[in-house]
Amino acid sequence: MAPLLSAQGLQVRYGAVEAVRGVSFEIQQGEIVALLGANGAGKSSILKAIVGLVPTASGQVMFDGRDITGAAPEGLAPAGLTLSPEGRRVFGTLSVSDNLRMGAFGLTDKDEIAEAWERVYDLFPILKERKDQYAGTLSGGQQQMLAVGRALMSNPRLLLLDEPSLGLAPLVMDQIFELIAKLRDQGVTLLVVEQNVAKTLQVADRGYILVSGKIVEAGNTSELTQSSSMQDAYLGAN
Amino acid sequence: MELFLQQTANALALGGTYALLALGLAVVFSIMGLINFAHGELMTIAGYVLMYCGIASVPFVIAVPLAITASVLAAVAMERIAFRPVRSGSGATMLVTSFAVAMILQVLFQNLISARSQPVLLPALLSDSVRVFGLVIGVNKLAAIASTIVMLVFLDWFMKHQKTGVAMRAAAEDFAVARLMGIRANTVIAGAFALSGLLAGVAAVLWVSQRASVDPLMGFMPVLKAFIAAILGGLGSLRGAVAGGFLLGFIEIYLAAFLPPEMQEFRDPIGLGIVVLVLLIRPNGLIPSATLKAEKV
Numbered sequence: 001m002a003p004l005l006s007a008q009g010l011q012v013r014y015g016a017v018e019a020v021r022g023v024s025f026e027i028q029q030g031e032i033v034a035l036l037g038a039n040g041a042g043k044s045s046i047l048k049a050i051v052g053l054v055p056t057a058s059g060q061v062m063f064d065g066r067d068i069t070g071a072a073p074e075g076l077a078p079a080g081l082t083l084s085p086e087g088r089r090v091f092g093t094l095s096v097s098d099n100l101r102m103g104a105f106g107l108t109d110k111d112e113i114a115e116a117w118e119r120v121y122d123l124f125p126i127l128k129e130r131k132d133q134y135a136g137t138l139s140g141g142q143q144q145m146l147a148v149g150r151a152l153m154s155n156p157r158l159l160l161l162d163e164p165s166l167g168l169a170p171l172v173m174d175q176i177f178e179l180i181a182k183l184r185d186q187g188v189t190l191l192v193v194e195q196n197v198a199k200t201l202q203v204a205d206r207g208y209i210l211v212s213g214k215i216v217e218a219g220n221t222s223e224l225t226q227s228s229s230m231q232d233a234y235l236g237a238n
Numbered sequence: 239m240e241l242f243l244q245q246t247a248n249a250l251a252l253g254g255t256y257a258l259l260a261l262g263l264a265v266v267f268s269i270m271g272l273i274n275f276a277h278g279e280l281m282t283i284a285g286y287v288l289m290y291c292g293i294a295s296v297p298f299v300i301a302v303p304l305a306i307t308a309s310v311l312a313a314v315a316m317e318r319i320a321f322r323p324v325r326s327g328s329g330a331t332m333l334v335t336s337f338a339v340a341m342i343l344q345v346l347f348q349n350l351i352s353a354r355s356q357p358v359l360l361p362a363l364l365s366d367s368v369r370v371f372g373l374v375i376g377v378n379k380l381a382a383i384a385s386t387i388v389m390l391v392f393l394d395w396f397m398k399h400q401k402t403g404v405a406m407r408a409a410a411e412d413f414a415v416a417r418l419m420g421i422r423a424n425t426v427i428a429g430a431f432a433l434s435g436l437l438a439g440v441a442a443v444l445w446v447s448q449r450a451s452v453d454p455l456m457g458f459m460p461v462l463k464a465f466i467a468a469i470l471g472g473l474g475s476l477r478g479a480v481a482g483g484f485l486l487g488f489i490e491i492y493l494a495a496f497l498p499p500e501m502q503e504f505r506d507p508i509g510l511g512i513v514v515l516v517l518l519i520r521p522n523g524l525i526p527s528a529t530l531k532a533e534k535v
Binding site for chain 2: 051076085091092106
C-alpha cells in the first residue's frame with residue numbers, strides 16, 4: 001500500500017544553517033509515528049516544512065499521492081493534512097467556539113461540519129463548557145486540548161502534533177497521551193514530535209530518531225527502546 | 239453649558255470621522271503590519287466621484303454609494319497591484335510602497351483632474367441645521383455622527399459574527415496558524431483592504447460634506463490625524479483606533495472652542511502635547527492590541 005505521507009531527501013535551511021539534512025521517511029494510513037531527538041535536531045522544522053510554514057530547500061513530500069512540496073499552507077487543511085503547532089498557538093482573543101470554527105474553515109459540507117463539532121465536543125467536554133470564553137483565559141492543558149480540537153475540526157486524515165505535552169503538568173500530560181491513543185482508535189493517522197520519549201514510545205507504532213538534522217535510526221518502538229542511538233540522540237554523542 | 243454641548247456634538251462628528259479613518263488603517267495594520275499612507279488617496283478618489291456625480295446631476299443618494307464603491311474598488315486594486323508583489327518584503331518596503339502609491343495618485347489627480355480645489359455640489363439639506371434638545375446642530379454633523387454609529391455597529395457585527403470577519407481577527411493574531419486552518423492569505427488581506435476602502439469611502443463622504451470641495455492633497459491631513467489617532471488608541475487595535483479617533487476629535491474641537499484667543503496659535507502644539515502626554519502614561523496606547531500584549535508577556 002502506498003504510504004499516506006512520504007518525504008524523500010527533505011532539506012530545510014535557515015540561511016547558512018542546515019536544520020534538516022536530507023531526511024526520508026514515510027507514514028502509513030492508521031499509524032502513529034514518532035519523531036524523536038534532542039532540541040534542535042530538526043523535528044519541528046520537518047513538520048513546518050511539510051505544511052509549508054518554512055520553505056523546503058530540496059527534496060519532495062508526497063501526501064495521498066499528491067506532491068505537496070512547497071505547497072501553500074492554506075491548501076493542506078482542506079486536503080486532509082493539518083498541524084497542531086508547538087506552543088499551542090490558540091487564538092487568544094477569539095472565543096473557544098470561534099477557534100474551533102476557524103479550524104473547520106476549509107470545510108463546506110454542513111453535515112461534515114456538524115459531525116466535526118460533535119466529535120470535538122465529545123472528546124473534550126470541557127471545551128463545550130467553556131465555549132464562550134476567550135481562548136486566552138484557558139489553562140495550558142485546556143489550550144492544548146483546544147489546539148488539538150481545532151486541528152481535528154478539519155477532519156484531518158493525517159494530524160501532525162508538535163510537542164503536545166510541552167509545559168503541561170504531569171497529570172494533564174497523561175490526558176494528552178490518552179488522547180493520542182483515542183485518536184488512533186478513531187482512525188486518525190498521527191505524526192508526533194515529542195520531548196517525552198518514554199510516553200511517546202508507549203503510544204506510537206514506529207519512530208525515527210533524529211540527530212543534527214539526520215535520521216540515525218528507524219524502527220518499531222520496541223526496537224527503538226533498546227537502541228543505543230536513543231541514548232546518543234539525547235546525550236548528544238554523534 | 240450650551241456652548242459646551244454644542245461643541246461636544248462637533249467633537250463627536252469630527253472624532254467619528256477620525257475614528258473611521260483610524261479603523262481603516264488599523265484593520266490593514268493588524269493583519270499585515272503595514273500603515274497604508276495611501277489610505278488618504280482612497281478618500282480623495284471618493285471625493286472626486288462625488289464631484290463628478292454633482293456635475294452630472296446624479297442624485298446625492300446614488301452618488302454616495304457610487305463614491306464608497308469607488309473607494310472599495312480602489313483599495314482592492316491598490317492591494318493587488320502595489321502591495322501584493324512586496325508582501326514578503328520588510329515592513330519598511332511596504333511603508334515606502336504606500337508613500338509611492340500616495341504620491342503617484344496625487345500627481346495623477348493633479349494632471350488628469352486639476353491641481354486646484356474643485357467645488358462639490360451638495361444637497362442644500364446638508365447645510366441646514368436642526369434643533370435637537372435645544373441645541374442647533376448642522377445636518378451634516380448629525381449625518382456624520384449617525385453614519386459613524388452605523389459603521390461601528392456594522393464592523394463590530396462583521397468582525398464578531400461573520401466567518402470572514404472572525405478569520406480576519408484570527409489572521410491578525412497569528413497569520414501562520416490561520417493559514418494552517420485553510421484561511422487563505424490573499425482573501426484575508428484583500429478583505430482587509432476592501433474593509434479599509436469602505437471606511438475611507440464613508441469618511442470621505444463625511445469629510446467632503448463639511449467642506450464642499452475636493453483637491454488632490456485632500457486625503458493627506460485626515461490620514462495623518464488618523465495615524466495619530468491609531469497610535470493614541472494602540473496601533474493594530476480596532477477598539478483602540480475608535481477610542482483614539484474620538485479622543486483626538488475631542489481634543490481638537492475643545493481646544494479650538496475653549497482656548498483663549500491669544501493661545502489659539504498654539505492649538506496644534508498643545509493638542510499634540512496632550513497626545514504625547516497620554517502616550518507617556520500609556521505607551522502602548524489607550525487600548526493596546528492583544529497581540530502586542532501577548533508579545534510583552
